[in-house]
Amino acid sequence: MMGERTGMQEALFYEFSLEQHVPERHMLRLIDRFVDLAAVRKHLQPFYSDTGRPSIDPELLIRMLIVGYCMGIRSERRLCEEVHLNLAYRWFCRLGLDGAVPDHSTFSKNRHGRFRESDLLRQVFETTVRRCIAEKLVGGESFGVDASLIRADVDRQRAVPGEEGLPPDAAGRAVREYLETLDDAAFGASTPVVPKKLAPTDPAARFTAATPERAFFAYSTNYLIDLDHAVIMDVEATTAVRQAEITAQRRMIERVQDRFDLWPARLAADTAYGDAPNLAWLVDERGIEPHIPVFDKSARSDGTFARSDFRFDHAHDLYICPAGKELRPSQRHSEAPRGQVDQDGFIRYRASKHDCDVCDFRQRCTPNTPARKIMRSVHEGARDLARDLALTDTYATARRQRKKVEMLFAHLKRILKLGRLRLRGPNGAHDEFLLAATAQNLRKMAKLVPPRVAMAAG
Incomplete structure (x- = not known):
């Protein structure tokens, strides 16, 4: 029934x-x-x-x-x-x-x-990092760093040209935060380039075309992770430009060393972090091996000799060209001494015009200029170390493990649904990125630490 x-x-x-x-x-x-x-x-x-x-x-x-x-x-x-x-x-x-x-x-x-x-949200985040360390999920030897663009809560149709500045009637919390960060190396002071467009509702958001998608306003979330289990060691919000991301990398490494007393031996990153000053900062100031491709534009596509074809003589501070001639930091004689290092941190090594005029390799070396010139960074020693490390097996392993950062960003956007910010201003981005990183670390521990082990440890 x-x-x-x-x-x-x-x-x-x-x-x-x-x-x-x-x-x-x-x-x-x-x-x-x-x-x-x-x-x-x-x-x-x-x-x-x-x-x-x-x-x-x-x-x-x-x-x-x-x-x-x-x-x-x-x-x-x-x-x-x-x-x-x-x-x-x-x-x-x-x-x-x-x-x-x-x-x-x-x-x-x-x-x-x-x-x-x-700064409560950072304290909550760092509590999860300490628990990850206690659960032995952090090796502390190999770190990875990367940044990802997160759309800002901005209507691009209401943007104004960047050279015109903000409208006189622009006001609100996000505008005040923007004005407060104009001298911050992670935001307004990261680059002298005037943005193409400004968003009056969130002017700190950067208009970017860094992806194949249509240009949009965005912030960057920067992750520093331990490569053993992809635990997020630190997170930083910046404007969406490369220089700001390098600033964030330095701040995160310093903060991790200060808060957790962890000094990684290696850092894996992509080419965006491979400029000479950053490599020198890692090697000379922090003692970290840069497993990073060197940002180098010296390669040539016209068939002429590249800088790699010239041998550098450290003992005599000069280059030797393929014809055996010398390129020195200065071939000019002047009563007043001239500085050899330019404002960008490069030294120009010049060949003698007399040597180049009679050289059999002239058309393959310097067909359009009177004498060959080689640019060498004052941080070339750190760049050379990075090139040498790129030939090791450890480098290849670190490069594979670095993809864990990208997987975290995919998880952030697809699972946690943080493809677009809900809060405005640098502080809003800071809050959202900290909470999202906290959630990811908690989910990581929930996945990797069995219940009985966690209870015994507690």
Whole structure:
């Protein structure tokens, strides 16, 4: 006989446990083992008044944000709705069945106030890094660095020409943050080039055509990762230009050394990080082997001799051409001494015009100029080391492992759905990138550390 429900009857008493209704393999249960927010209240204590009504528990707000970024819920309004309805989300946020979910506006008020003033989100992120180190997921020997473009929350149709500057009526928090970062090497001071377009609603976002897609406004998220298990060691928000990404790489390495006392032996990166000053900074100032392709434009496509065809004599500071003649830093005689290094950090080695006029290789060497000239960077020693490292097996391994950074960016955009920013301004990008990196590290530990091992370690 077919059964039939007679309608929902309210019971007088219920016995219900959220703990029993969250599956053992649920993502949030696996992540919860590694969420340590014990220091949040102490960290924020100086930013709260001793009088007045009690605020929303900051640990609840952080747990809700972790849920949003781990589960790809981009809207805070929708996040509040999901936490209200979803049992697993309630369990993770310690709300129970009848706990009140805060209004979505609470996030904005705290973000623009206490969270940014105290740099709380960075502290939460670094807590996950320390836990990754404790779980032995960080080798500390080989690091990788890269940057990825994230679209800004900007309507490109409302952009104005960059040479005209911001409209007089441009105002708002993002505009104030833009003006505050004009002297920051990661933003306004990263390049003297005037942007082609400016977005009045978020002028710090850079108009870029660095991808095959139609040009768009973007920020760069910069990751420094440990290559053993692709743990994100640091993250930095910058404007979307190469010079800013190099600045971010240096800041992240310095911060990791300062906060975690980790000094990597090797750094893998792409050619964008292979300019001479950056290679010299890694080698001479930090003692890090650059497993990075050298950024070099000395190769020639017209069949004439390239710089690699000239041998450098370190002992006498000169080049020897294929015909056996010398190229010296200066072939000119002057009463007043001339500086050999130009403003770009290069020394010009010139051949004698007399030698070039009678040389049998003239048409293959310098057919269009009176004498051959070779440019050599003052940091050529670091460039030579990078070229030598490129011939080793360790370099080949590091180059393969560097793709883990790109996989993290793919995960960031496809799984966590951070293909476009929701917040505006440099601080908004900073907040979103830190929370996303926190979520990725938590998901990494949930995947790699079995429950019984984590419990035993705790």
